[in-house]
Amino acid sequence: MFSARGSGILLHLSSLPSRFGIGDLGPAANTFVDLLAEAGQQYWQFLPLCPTSRELDNSPYMGLSAFAGNPLLISPECLVEDGLLPYDLLHEAPQFSEYLVAFDEVLPWKEEILAAAFAHFTADHSLRGEYERFIAAESWLDDYALFVALHEEQHGLPWYSWPSELVRRLSGALAAARQRLAERLDYHRFVQFIFFRQWGRLRRYAQERGVRLIGDLPIYLAPDSAEVWARPQLFLLDDETMRPTYVAGVPPDYFSDRGQRWGNPLFRWDGGSEVRADLEQWWEQRLRHQFRLTDLVRIDHFRGFESYWRVPASEPDAVRGEWVKGPGLDFFRRLEKALGPLPIIAEDLGLITPAVEELRDALGFPGMKVLQFAFDSDEQNSYLPHNYVDRNCVVYTGTHDNDTAVGWYFSDRSEPAAKERLLRYARSREGSPIHWDFVRIALASVAALAIIPLQDLLGFGSDCRMNIPGTDRGNWRWRVAPRFLAAELMARLRNETEFYNRLPRKDQATTEEE
Numbered sequence: 280m281f282s283a284r285g286s287g288i289l290l291h292l293s294s295l296p297s298r299f300g301i302g303d304l305g306p307a308a309n310t311f312v313d314l315l316a317e318a319g320q321q322y323w324q325f326l327p328l329c330p331t332s333r334e335l336d337n338s339p340y341m342g343l344s345a346f347a348g349n350p351l352l353i354s355p356e357c358l359v360e361d362g363l364l365p366y367d368l369l370h371e372a373p374q375f376s377e378y379l380v381a382f383d384e385v386l387p388w389k390e391e392i393l394a395a396a397f398a399h400f401t402a403d404h405s406l407r408g409e410y411e412r413f414i415a416a417e418s419w420l421d422d423y424a425l426f427v428a429l430h431e432e433q434h435g436l437p438w439y440s441w442p443s444e445l446v447r448r449l450s451g452a453l454a455a456a457r458q459r460l461a462e463r464l465d466y467h468r469f470v471q472f473i474f475f476r477q478w479g480r481l482r483r484y485a486q487e488r489g490v491r492l493i494g495d496l497p498i499y500l501a502p503d504s505a506e507v508w509a510r511p512q513l514f515l516l517d518d519e520t521m522r523p524t525y526v527a528g529v530p531p532d533y534f535s536d537r538g539q540r541w542g543n544p545l546f547r548w549d550g551g552s553e554v555r556a557d558l559e560q561w562w563e564q565r566l567r568h569q570f571r572l573t574d575l576v577r578i579d580h581f582r583g584f585e586s587y588w589r590v591p592a593s594e595p596d597a598v599r600g601e602w603v604k605g606p607g608l609d610f611f612r613r614l615e616k617a618l619g620p621l622p623i624i625a626e627d628l629g630l631i632t633p634a635v636e637e638l639r640d641a642l643g644f645p646g647m648k649v650l651q652f653a654f655d656s657d658e659q660n661s662y663l664p665h666n667y668v669d670r671n672c673v674v675y676t677g678t679h680d681n682d683t684a685v686g687w688y689f690s691d692r693s694e695p696a697a698k699e700r701l702l703r704y705a706r707s708r709e710g711s712p713i714h715w716d717f718v719r720i721a722l723a724s725v726a727a728l729a730i731i732p733l734q735d736l737l738g739f740g741s742d743c744r745m746n747i748p749g750t751d752r753g754n755w756r757w758r759v760a761p762r763f764l765a766a767e768l769m770a771r772l773r774n775e776t777e778f779y780n781r782l783p784r785k786d787q788a789t790t791e792e793e
Contacts, residue, residue: 280575280622280645281671281727286781287322287493288315289679289732291339291745292352293380296761300375300385304477305354309484311764316488318769319776321783323485324493324577324730326679326745328352328478330427332501334435336751337382340579341501341543343427345565346419348474351382351389357477362403363396379756397469406472413472418564419505424467425453426505428460437503439521446521448509478572489783493624493730494573496565498580499527499543506561507544513558514544527583528590528597532630538597539749540590548606559610563617574622581625581644582635584610611642624673628652648674648726650717651687654697654704663704664724674726676717676735679745683734684717686741714738718772722779729781736772737763 295302295311302308315323329342330349339349355372358364373388375381400406414420426438433441444452457464485492500507502523507514515525523544531538547554569576583605590600615621625639627646639646653662660666664674676684687693688701701707705716714735721729734743734757746754776782 280620280643283784284670284727284779284781285321285783286722286729286731286776287320287324287491288736289324289675289730290759291326291679291755292328293755294733294745294758296377296759296764298375298377299355299369299372300388301351301380301382302758303352303354304474304481305356307761308354308481312481312485312488312490314764314769315490317773319773319782321489321781322491322493322575322728322730325495327495327497328572331755332503333382333386334503335501336753337380337755338746339495339755340497342497342504343430343501344419344423344505345500346417346568347423347471347505348478350393350470350474351385353389353393353470353474354477355389355392357480358392358396358473361476362405363399363473364392368392368395376758377760378758380758382756393470393473394466396473397466400469401465409476410469410472413475414468417471419568420468420471421464422509423471423505424464425456425460426508427467428463429456431463432456432460438508439502482572489785491574492572494569494576496569496576496578498578498583499541499545502526502542502544510557510561512550512554513547513561515547516544523592525589526592527580528588528600529629530588530600531598535749538588538590538600540594540597545587545589549603555606558606559613562610563614566614566618566621570618570622575624576622577624577626577647579626581627581639582629582631585632585635585638608638608641611638628678643671645671645673645727647678648672648724649676649678649681650674650720651677651681651684654700655694656696664720664726667725670725670727672726673728673730674721674724675730675732676714676721677732679732680748681732682741682744683732683739684714685735685738686744688713690741712738715775719775719779722775722781733759736768 292304292308293302295307297303297307312323327339327342328348329339329344330347331337331339332341332343335341355364355369359366359369373384375384429441429445439446445456482492511521515523517524525545526540527543527545528540529538546558548558585607586602586604588597588600589603590597611621623644625644625646627635627639628649648662648667650662653660677687681687682690688698701716705720707716717735718731721731743757745757
């Protein structure tokens with residue numbers, strides 16, 4: 280998968296600079312691609328792109344769809360560029376914070392401008408042909424548009440609380456809903472058309488600048504999502520209530536004595552040959568869609584394909600769960616046959632058994648190494664760079680679920696001995712910024728790819744972390760102000776990248792000529 284050493288930055292689209300309250304697919308995204316290219320970075324990794332829900336704290340890991348894009352990431356400036364909005368409308372935007380996403384303020388304003396763009400689109404047919412080709416090509420779109428329109432009509436109630444004829448998807452009820460909600464269906468199709476049109480532009484620009492995109496794919500879906508409603512036979516749901524009978528999670532461990540009960544419905548892997556075939560077809564469709572959007576994809580909770588922790592939905596926590604075998608190697612071999620080589624990074628953090636490692640290695644997927652986990656007292660710790668078995672891995676200073684490097688170092692929860700081992704490992708000099716110690720350790724490692732969260736590159740503290748696992752309020756809000764993306768910072772990153780032989784080959788040749 281990796282022919283040479285490389286490096287990149289982890290930053291979600293929502294965290295980009297923007298005067299419209301949330302990062303988006305517009306000019307700031309292109310500018311960030313330029314910064315990456317100039318700093319010798321070959322990769323941009325981000326979080327899932329799916330529509331999020333206010334009820335679920337706008338978590339991109341609890342999306343409303345496995346296929347749709349998040350309307351909040353649509354660029355108002357690109358709408359103006361495409362003739363779908365008057366420029367003056369952008370001057371009427373509220374004054375948003377440049378440091379945090381205020382979802383409750385951003386959402387109504389984005390809906391207002393998207394409604395205005397849709398009204399212009401219906402009156403001006405210049406994009407109609409492109410739009411018709413899009414909706415004909417996206418088989419998931421009609422179910423998604425109907426799901427979202429019904430969600431609105433039912434005042435945000437989860438689908439399993441709708442009238443029974445809609446829960447059961449009776450053909451007459453669905454036909455009546457399509458007629459009744461025809462304009463809203465067209466609106467939601469239009470919004471998805473615009474999202475993927477803007478995404479296509481960004482993807483092409485990144486390709487031109489030599490920056491590869493790494494997407495993120497949660498293994499599970501939210502219970503209140505379009506695909507669970509549209510294809511309930513693929514999930515472990517109660518036949519009467521249509522709510523999950525079992526939910527996903529992880530067992531108790533060092534970090535949580537009650538485990539983690541995530542609440543996602545589980546796939547019906549043991550549902551017989553017909554259901555299994557439908558599941559494999561659905562996963563093939565899902566990955567094919569993702570591979571059109573990004574160059575690589577990180578699969579969250581990869582270990583769930585080997586075996587997964589099944590928790591009765593009635594349980595308040597994850598203690599009384601059990602391990603159940605997942606689809607395993609044969610499943611991926613069939614996907615390879617359909618899709619060719621799978622450019623997948625396996626998120627293999629947490630409780631990882633030899634069986635999970637065997638599955639990962641049999642498929643040749645690179646796993647993850649997180650430096651914040653490296654400096655305990657275990658000399659055999661697999662996250663210590665000198666213990667990496669080979670180069671087929673991706674090293675991170677931290678992930679979206681970690682504290683920032685600076686936050687970790689100055690936290691009372693971090694063991695003093697771990698901090699001392701880090702300093703010794705880095706041969707840190709007095710006064711050396713701790714985040715650059717983390718960055719250099721990652722870049723120096725044998726890992727084929729090193730990914731640095733932007734907060735760690737900037738040396739920001741705990742108030743800038745993206746997510747605190749186990750909490751359901753106030754996450755996913757951090758944004759970077761444009762003044763922090765200084766040329767001096769990117770020049771230093773380029774110098775370190777060059778020193779550790781991670782520049783793109785064309786840049787290496789240019790440097791040698793100079």
